Amino acid sequence: MHPARKQRLILVVLLVALSSAAVGFVAYAMRSNMDYFYAPTAFAAGEVPFEKRIRAGGCVVPGSIVRDDDSLDVRFALTDGDAELEVVFDKILPDLFAEGEAAVVTGKLQQGGYVRADQVLAKHDESYTPPEVADSMRGKADCQGDAKI
Template sequence: MHPARKQRLILVLVLVALSSAAVGFVTYAMRNNMDYFYAPSAFRAGEVPFEKRIRAGGCVVPGSVQRSGDSLDVRFAITDGEADLEVVFDKILPDLFAEGEAAVVTGKLMRDGTVRADQVLAKHDENYTPPEVAESMAGDASCGHGAKI
């Protein structure tokens, strides 16, 4: 092999190795920032890890919202039509949050089966449905205007 070709081959191999290492380090660093989406029925099936940051979505079950009298604590349930999931939230709820409407919560699954949410997103537009929420809500007519979330 000609020395110039050998030098180029070594340079290309080093660049590929460094690029692969950089992608590996970035992926490793981001693994703690990923929020996996689960439907309430996945919680019932035991597919959701405890104490890891997750997202869950569904319709707020009518009559399930319980507000604390002396703090901001709110307990409510969300459903995907197959199972209900209890959520505990200790901040101010969004203005569009309502019973019978869609919500997506971000938080951690606690050992008692509730989700301790640190963020609640409420339905903001009847025409937009996040793909992962639409899949989990397919066929559930109990949420606001049919299955629209």
């Protein structure tokens, strides 16, 4: 093989190896930042990993919101029409958060079977429901008064 060709081949192989390593490192770094969405039915079936950051969504069950008198702690339940999921949140809830409305929470499933949420997202108007929630609840739960999702 001609020395110039050999040098080009080594350069190409080195570039491919370095770019593959860079893609691998980026994919590895992003792996810990992914939040997987689960419906309350998946929690009831035991398909959700403990202590891993997840997203869950559904309708806030009417009558399930319980506020602690001494702190900001709030407990409420989300449903997809088939199962309910208890959520504990210790910050200020969004203004549009209400019973019978769609919500998405981000947090970790605890050993007691509830989600310790660090973020709660409430729908922003009467015509919007987060896509993940709408897909998991299609035709099941009455989430907007008398209109089904």
